[in-house]
Every structure is written in C-alpha cells, then in structure tokens.
Amino acid sequence: MGTRKSVAALTATEKANFVAALKALKAQTSGRNYDWFVRTHMDYFNNVNGHNYAHMSSSFLPWHRQYLLELENALKAHNSAVDLPYWNWTANRSTTGPPFTSDFMGGNGSGGNGPVTTGPFAGSTRWRINVSATSSTSLRRAMALRGSLPTTSDADSVMGVSTYDASPWGSSSSSGMRNRVEGGLAPNLHNRIHVWVGGHMAQIDSPNDPVFFLHHCNVDRLYHLWQTRWGFGADRYLPGGGVANVVDVNETLVPFGVTVASTLDHRGLYTYA
Amino acid sequence: MNDISRRDVFRHGATAALLAVTATGIAGLASSGAAAGPDRVATLADPRDFEETYKGKKIKGEHDKANGKHKVHINGKKLGVVQVELPVAPDSTATYTAVISTLSHFDPIPLDEGNNRDGLKKLAKLAVDQLGEQELTHHADHSHR
Numbered sequence: 322m323g324t325r326k327s328v329a330a331l332t333a334t335e336k337a338n339f340v341a342a343l344k345a346l347k348a349q350t351s352g353r354n355y356d357w358f359v360r361t362h363m364d365y366f367n368n369v370n371g372h373n374y375a376h377m378s379s380s381f382l383p384w385h386r387q388y389l390l391e392l393e394n395a396l397k398a399h400n401s402a403v404d405l406p407y408w409n410w411t412a413n414r415s416t417t418g419p420p421f422t423s424d425f426m427g428g429n430g431s432g433g434n435g436p437v438t439t440g441p442f443a444g445s446t447r448w449r450i451n452v453s454a455t456s457s458t459s460l461r462r463a464m465a466l467r468g469s470l471p472t473t474s475d476a477d478s479v480m481g482v483s484t485y486d487a488s489p490w491g492s493s494s495s496s497g498m499r500n501r502v503e504g505g506l507a508p509n510l511h512n513r514i515h516v517w518v519g520g521h522m523a524q525i526d527s528p529n530d531p532v533f534f535l536h537h538c539n540v541d542r543l544y545h546l547w548q549t550r551w552g553f554g555a556d557r558y559l560p561g562g563g564v565a566n567v568v569d570v571n572e573t574l575v576p577f578g579v580t581v582a583s584t585l586d587h588r589g590l591y592t593y594a
Numbered sequence: 595m596n597d598i599s600r601r602d603v604f605r606h607g608a609t610a611a612l613l614a615v616t617a618t619g620i621a622g623l624a625s626s627g628a629a630a631g632p633d634r635v636a637t638l639a640d641p642r643d644f645e646e647t648y649k650g651k652k653i654k655g656e657h658d659k660a661n662g663k664h665k666v667h668i669n670g671k672k673l674g675v676v677q678v679e680l681p682v683a684p685d686s687t688a689t690y691t692a693v694i695s696t697l698s699h700f701d702p703i704p705l706d707e708g709n710n711r712d713g714l715k716k717l718a719k720l721a722v723d724q725l726g727e728q729e730l731t732h733h734a735d736h737s738h739r
C-alpha cells in the first residue's frame with residue numbers, strides 16, 4: 322500500500338524517481354501512456370453519454386480519484402517505489418519553492434507567460450507537448466498572473482461542510498462541499514490553482530503539466546480529510562440515486578469502469594502522510 | 595420591412611454568412627408561428643458581436659445566448675466556448691451566466707450581467723494574452739457542446 326507524501330517532504334531520490342517514471346510513461350509506446358491521460362481529461366471535460374463525469378458535477382472528486390490512481394499505477398509499472406506526491410498549496414505558496422524547484426517541476430514560464438526554462442520538463446526535447454489546444458510543443462506556465470492560492474482557513478471552512486453536494490449537482494450548486502472544492506462556489510479550492518499556475522494548467526489539456534497531478538493529489542487529500550471527518554461510506558456521497566444525467570453513487574465512472582461507490586474508501590490502496 | 599432589418603444587420607457588421615443565418619432564422623420563426631417583424635429580425639444580429647484585431651490577432655465573436663453556443667474565432671481558428679451557470683452567492687438559488695473556453699477552462703468570465711456585456715470579448719482577449727506567439731490548434735474546439 323502506498324503512502325502519498327507532500328512534495329516538500331520528498332527526498333532527492335524520490336523526486337528523481339517520480340520524474341523518471343513520468344518520462345518513462347511519456348515515452349511508452351503501448352497501452353495507456355502519459356498522453357492518453359491528457360487526451361482522456363480533454364475528452365471527459367464535457368458531457369459524455371449525457372453525463373458530466375469529470376467536471377462541474379458530483380462525480381468530480383471520485384472521477385479524479387480514479388484518474389489519479391490509474392496514473393499512479395501506470396507510473397508504478399515503471400518503478401514500483403513511486404507514489405504520487407501532493408502539492409499543499411495552502412503551505413507551499415512560492416513560485417520558486419516546492420514543487421517548482423529545478424530538481425522537480427521546474428519554474429515559471431519565460432517572460433512570465435512562456436515556455437518553462439528550468440527543470441526536467443523545460444523544452445520540447447525534455448518534455449514534448451503532443452496533444453493541446455495551443456501550438457507550443459514546450460510546456461508553458463504563467464504563474465501568479467491570474468488566480469490565487471487558497472489559505473488554510475479557506476480549506477478548513479470547506480472541510481466543515483458536512484453535506485457532500487446539492488441539487489442541481491453541477492456548477493450552479495449553491496451549497497455542499499463539492500462545488501466549494503471544485504470552484505463554482507467560494508472559496509474555490511481547485512479552479513483557481515489551475516488559473517494561478519497558468520499556461521497549460523489553465524487549459525483543457527492541463528494534465529500536460531505534471532504539476533496537474535500534484536495539485537489534484539492535494540484535492541484528493543482534502544477529500545480524504547473530509548471523509549475522515551464525515552465518513553467513507555456510500556451514504557456520504559450524493560446523489561444517492563435516480564438523478565438523470567448525474568453520476569449517482571452506484572453508477573459507473575466512464576472510462577474507468579468502476580462505480581463511484583467502489584472509489585470512496587481508498588484506505589486499502591493508499592494513505593496520506 | 596426587410597430593407598430596415600437588413601440595414602440593421604449590416605450595421606452590426608454582418609457578413610454574407612450572417613445573412614444566411616438570418617434567413618434561416620426568419621424561416622424558423624415563421625414556421626414556429628412567432629411574429630417575424632423588424633424587431634425580431636434585428637435581434638438576430640447581436641450588437642455585442644465583434645470582429646477586430648487585438649495584439650496582432652484577429653478576434654471574432656458571435657453570441658448565441660439562447661442556445662448557449664457562442665462562437666469565438668482567433669486568427670480564423672475556432673476556440674471552444676461553453677456557457678455555464680454559477681451561483682451568485684452561497685445558499686442562493688439565483689445564478690449568473692458566465693463563459694469558459696478551452697484556454698480558460700477554470701476561469702469563468704461573467705456574461706450579460708449589466709456591466710459584463712463584453713464578457714465574450716474579454717474571453718477572446720484573455721485567450722490571445724495566453725496564446726502569446728502561439729496559435730490555436732484543432733484541439734481548441736475539442737468536443738465542446
């Protein structure tokens with residue numbers, strides 16, 4: 322069973338292993354390689370089969386939990402010692418600190434809105450962007466131009482909301498925990514980090530930036546903290562059933578082929594340190 | 595009647611393509627039994643639509659709020675745009691309309707709320723700012739609906 326650690330607590334070896342596994346997955350020519358994950362995120366951003374599986378819906382948290390788990394397993398196929406780390410943006414708030422160091426994710430884009438120039442993902446020969454809404458083949462960032470990072474009290478306030486989600490189970494849900502985490506509702510813990518990092522992270526193809534997975538790992542960790550407080554049971558997820566076009570607790574998360582219910586208690590698969 | 599409405603259409607910077615849309619619109623209104631007078635026809639060309647150059651890139655926007663299918667092109671390439679509804683405040687059932695694009699997917703820009711009538715143009719300009727020296731690819735229109 323894996324333990325997911327903070328990016329700030331990783332050893333030099335753990336950082337190097339994670340970077341190497343990402344590059345091996347990127348270079349993989351069969352099965353679900355890194356670009357498969359980019360493409361899948363693009364495909365599932367919107368309505369598929371009449372359902373919003375991944376975003377602006379109740380299943381935002383379980384869908385991304387399973388998506389991260391599949392990415393983590395794909396990395397483990399290259400190095401079984403690798404676990405996904407998380408970027409706790411309420412604590413690590415600098416554009417030059419973890420995870421944006423030259424031995425890990427690298428720094429900002431050149432000129433504040435251009436290609437990343439430092440670290441293992443700088444330049445298209447080190448990390449080539451193949452599937453994107455924009456033409457650059459190099460990873461780009463535009464940090465802190467727009468958006469902002471949530472504070473500890475922002476996160477704490479959301480963890481205190483006991484109801485998982487509320488009708489109409491979408492971007493306009495005006496109560497519940499899920500939309501406060503996702504970002505349709507203040508304080509918005511998830512959307513504004515995509516905006517704050519900028520460049521590819523702001524786009525539909527945001528997983529092109531590997532920091533996507535560290536960000537979403539933190540979102541999953543917050544969901545884990547919420548579940549630790551309010552319960553891991555299927556009764557804690559909403560909607561419980563009978564809502565057309567929304568993924569109910571016993572419906573299948575496409576394209577992963579697992580139900581929401583089966584993703585809820587992750588403690589047999591991984592924990593957070 | 596048609597001359598007046600056509601002048602209206604042209605005043606809003608219409609093209610031949612838009613005229614074709616207008617013609618379809620009239621047919622649609624007629625077949626649904628709605629009045630197809632000058633006012634109704636004039637509304638088919640939205641005064642908020644735009645076509646201009648911003649930071650060296652041609653931006654073009656066509657509104658379709660009724661169906662939520664706005665169109666934005668940058669240098670002739672289509673930018674996928676989605677209209678979303680967001681709560682005005684916690685525990686309020688009132689919502690406001692905003693737009694996101696494939697380039698600003700997590701950054702809704704309000705549309706049509708009094709001061710925000712230029713929301714679609716703001717979205718287009720933001721996309722140009724983000725693009726820098728880049729262009730859109732065909733994935734910028736990725737399966738949006």
Ligand SMILES: [Cu+2]
Nearest residue numbers: 511515527537
């Ligand atoms: Cu995200």
